[in-house]
Amino acid sequence: MWQAALDAAAHLPDPSTRSRAHRILGHACARLGLHEQAIEHLDRALDLAVRPRDPAEQGHTHRALAVDWELRGDDRRTLQHARHTLDLYRAFDQPVREAEAQNLVGWLAARLGEYDAARDLCHAALTLYRQHHDPDGEAATLDSLGFIAHRTGDHRQALDHYHQALTLFRTVGYTYEVANTLDNVGHPHAALGHHEQARAVWREALELYWD
Structure with a gap:
């Protein structure tokens, strides 16, 4: 379904829509253990989110990248993306998302x-x-x-x-x-x-x- 969404989003002018489609498809790939495909989609999502300066979408994408690296068992790479997530969520005043990122960073820091x-x-x-x-x-x-x-x-x-x-x-x-x-x-x-x-x-x- 999200591959179909990405194909449709390719015809739209809004980069945020394409970024979101890449992000959610990448997250699905990560959950299926398709990590190379996950990284490809998530890196593309991040690139699309950076160019129009969409901090919310950047935060969501770093969160998805953190999930992918956590599933691979790389706590340090996971922590790197989790810290980016926290910084971005703080920037656009989303306290519950900020709390989620704080807990994630805290959990990973404890593991390390x-x-x-x-x-x-x-x-x-x-x-x-x-x-x-x-x-x-x-x-x-x-x-x-x-x-x-x-x-x-x-x-x-x-x-x-x-x-x-x-x-x-x-x-x-x-x-x-x-x-x-x-x-x-x-x-x-x-x-x-x-x-x-x-x-x-x-x-x-x-x-x-x-x-």
């Missing part, structure tokens, strides 16, 4: 061991999500903060963040994210010697994944 910067970004994201009443983003950010706390040895704080995330994910009905967070909860339990609790949450996560 930059825990202090990661914590600050995720707390800033959490504040924005709460101000704008976005429980999905709030839950995702609490999960990130749980990861940071666990990685820095504060396992009880990690459990607190994870349990808050679980409550929100269950409230909005995101079963897959509930399973992911349950999987995460097991690690601080294990680190604290709570082996029965760790086994219990991992069994629950496994049941949800099977469902």
Whole structure:
């Protein structure tokens, strides 16, 4: 469908429409593991977004590039595009999108061991999500903060963040994210010697994944 949209957009004068078609087709290719095709479309989307100076479309395209590099397992390239995304979202005053980018940059920074910067970004994201009443983003950010706390040895704080995330994910009905967070909860339990609790949450996560 998006290939058809791109073919149609080629006949239109508006570069933003062509950029959007390339971006979404590139994102679809990334999800299918067609990374070379994804990069080709996403680079073209970015070029089209830069020429008329469309910061929103540039931000969305850097976000899609971040997804592609994350799927390839390259955290540093992912972080590079995530930081561009954050800068661009800040520029056109989209606080919820800014929070999404802050959480993404924080999560990636934590994966690379930059825990202090990661914590600050995720707390800033959490504040924005709460101000704008976005429980999905709030839950995702609490999960990130749980990861940071666990990685820095504060396992009880990690459990607190994870349990808050679980409550929100269950409230909005995101079963897959509930399973992911349950999987995460097991690690601080294990680190604290709570082996029965760790086994219990991992069994629950496994049941949800099977469902």
